[in-house]
Amino acid sequence: SQTIHQWPATLVQPVGSPLSLECTVEGTSNPNLYWYRQAAGRGLQLLFYSVGIGQISSEVPQNLSASRPQDRQFILSSKKLLLSDSGFYLCAWSGDTINEQFFGPGTRLTVL
């Protein structure tokens, strides 16, 4: 069966520091991968999605970037964090036939 991992689970970073969040999927090949952000008490906002290695689409302009160096690895990065980058970051995957999305456990980021 398929599983999706995210790490770290929680992160506290100072303003201006870099960021790297990692997401990996097991048990499937060529998944579609997604990064979402959820602000406190709010819904999910799609940040990036990828349909294959090296293919990244951004949904909103922001201080973040994404990369997909391997088929089942998706990385969310920032060179300099802002206070507004705080939130709950969720990675998701879907297959290439039926677009049912499955989510990882998330990373809770606090920027101080």
Add this chain to the structure above:
Amino acid sequence: GIQVEQSPPDLILQEGANSTLRCNFSDSVNNLQWFHQNPWGQLINLFYIPSGTKQNGRLSATTVATERYSLLYISSSQTTDSGVYFCAVERFGQNFVFGPGTRLSVLP
């Protein structure tokens, strides 16, 4: 883009009660999912239901795509049902858009 509304925004139930959550969307969609976000933040898939009716234990869902809404029924609610329920819709060739959620609290 497509708009997704969920009602009610908040719901408080006594354990054992039944409830209906609603998701309205502004345009035709080809996919719809219901999720439960537990108190630890994990999003749990409940239903993948672009149309029709599905049941899974105490939960069932109905999507009427032609009328642009979906309903999630929770029967005999339990405290573990507490959390936020999201619907998410996908329009042809576009990515999923999430509704704002319904926050459910089930009291013992």
